[in-house]
Amino acid sequence: MQTSWAAVDAPADLAGALDRVGYLADEGLATAAFLALRMGRPLFCEGEPGTGKTSLAVALATALGVELIKLQCHEGIDATQALYDWDFPRQLLHLRALEAGATGPLDSDVAEKSLYGRRFLLARPLLRALEQAPCVLLVDEIDRADDEFEAFLLEVLGENTVTIPELGEVRAAVPPLVVLTSNRTREVHDALKRRCLYHWLEHPDLVREIAILRRRLPGIGERLATQVAGAVRRLRTAELLKPPGVAESIDWAEALMTLGRSELDAAAAAATLGAVLKYREDAERTVAAGLDTLLAG
Structure with missing residues (x-):
């Protein structure tokens, strides 16, 4: 049984919804997740591997009846992998079709504008989360990413909006419920932590x-x-x-x-x-x- 996003009025409600989908959250974790949901703030979960950080995001999406969108972090991840990219093979095919169908010289401005339409945009997890909210966005193992990606992520999550130069601004109608996880392989910068609610997950008793x-x-x-x-x-x-x-x-x-x-x-x-x-x-x-x-x- 799923619980409506708006029907969660207290931490106990959220704990009950998680319980029904098989995730047993203690009072502290249920409260942190409830506050993240109601305050529109990311929830930063740290702890040893295997303590249920990733499973929490999966359970939240299931319990709330919304889509789970996952961004798996790794060394070298950049904005194009997280936000959006252009489908270059399809753009090239489109350009060749324009050239083949043209009866005269191809207008370069018109051709360029047609190449950067929404149908050629590949939405990566962050853009999908902004467009499809309400949803749960899992930013998994943020400690594996580098400092530059942290700064980029901070900007996107802080505003819940992104500007695509060719298409304009995309703003989330409802902020996604963001769960960031870290196994503490390195310390995440204070600037990111300050903008999140924080919870350390212990192994269960x-x-x-x-x-x-x-x-x-x-x-x-x-x-x-x-x-x-x-x-x-x-x-x-x-x-x-x-x-x-x-x-x-x-x-x-x-x-x-x-x-x-x-x-x-x-x-x-x-x-x-x-x-x-x-x-x-x-x-x-x-x-x-x-x-x-x-x-x-």
């Missing part, structure tokens, strides 16, 4: 992780959910290259269920360790420390 497992895997037994959640929490305190997140917790539990296991013992853990640990060094360190020790809690 034991009770909430069990609840997440039972929500995402309805057939899981209480004992298996408790054992998996407890073992994953102990793995997160170990010296691992990549501590498991909630996604790995779900994968591990699902792998065990697929094998018909109703509880987690050392043999089952050894057979399915690749579902929760994704580095050889982490798996070797865990096995060397003893799987019985991992499960003893």
Whole structure:
């Protein structure tokens, strides 16, 4: 059941809407997301990988019944990849068609104007979000982009408008709900953070992780959910290259269920360790420390 964008009157309403689509948000996160929605401010979510930052944006779009538009950041990303670009192959074909159909010299001004119409514009995620709002715009892993892209993004999100020289101004009728995520591989500049609401996402506590497992895997037994959640929490305190997140917790539990296991013992853990640990060094360190020790809690 979807919740109307306008029907969210309190953080509890939003938490309930997220709950109905399978995302269990604590009070702090539900409040931050509600304020971002009502104040028209971006929500900047930082935290370790696997804490549910990206999943939050997906759940918000589903719960609110709007489109999710994702901008995946990476090193070297620029404005043309994020905002818009021109479809040069189609423009070239159009120009050749004009030349072929002309009975005399081609008017260069008319030809140029026809080349830069809306049908030749390739809308990238930022422009699509401005045109299609209300929507949820996910700017994923902003910490992977460079300083120049941050400054560009700051300008677009601050005004919710962009000017295309050939076509004019595009302004969002309703500001998109923007969720920016960062795994903190580098510090994002204060100028961007100041314009956002901020929330740090922790890994869920034991009770909430069990609840997440039972929500995402309805057939899981209480004992298996408790054992998996407890073992994953102990793995997160170990010296691992990549501590498991909630996604790995779900994968591990699902792998065990697929094998018909109703509880987690050392043999089952050894057979399915690749579902929760994704580095050889982490798996070797865990096995060397003893799987019985991992499960003893």
